[in-house]
Amino acid sequence: DGGITQSPKYLFRKEGQNVTLSCEQNLNHDAMYWYRQDPGQGLRLIYYSQIVNDFQKGDIAEGYSVSREKKESFPLTVTSAQKNPTAFYLCASRIRDTHYEQYFGPGTRLTVT
């Protein structure tokens, strides 16, 4: 089955630790995105990548980092510099040069204490 996988589903970390969230897609999509979802705030864009080895900051990139070494993978690192990291993180992808419809993974809920 084609789709987007995110692992793990739940993640717990202590304050001050970096943590990496996984996102893999086998849809052969070119572009990938990371969003953060908080209650009452919708989804906010953290980073996105349109091609391998290239990525751009979204609206709330501070305290996060990404890499795009392979087309199918777009991991997100939540660093200790992120002031409020507890949230639900969603990964998405789309084919380039289409009408911008994005497909979403199941999400990772990160809790930092």
Added chain:
Amino acid sequence: AQSVSQHNHHVILSEAASLELGCNYSYGGTVNLFWYVQYPGQHLQLLLKYFSGDPLVKGIKGFEAEFIKSKFSFNLRKPSVQWSDTAEYFCAVNYQENQGGKLIFGQGTELSVKP
């Protein structure tokens, strides 16, 4: 600034009632418009989309939406809701002038349907 606003944060309806969820976006040229739904414990999935042509678009599960360009609105409707429509609904806009195909999301509307 580009923004999307959903007027209702939480809507409670009885089964068979009609639904209309509001969505307005700020001016920004040509747009592509989407409604996504997030059922409890499930992936965010696309309900319907508008790119061009007929401003009344039909989606899955009996949902439809109307694009009114003069009002910068893209309201979601369903004539008769079911308990299984209980979910969170998100309006999203792609401004074509933006690089990268980014979507800007509204705050979301939580719909609770009472059986």
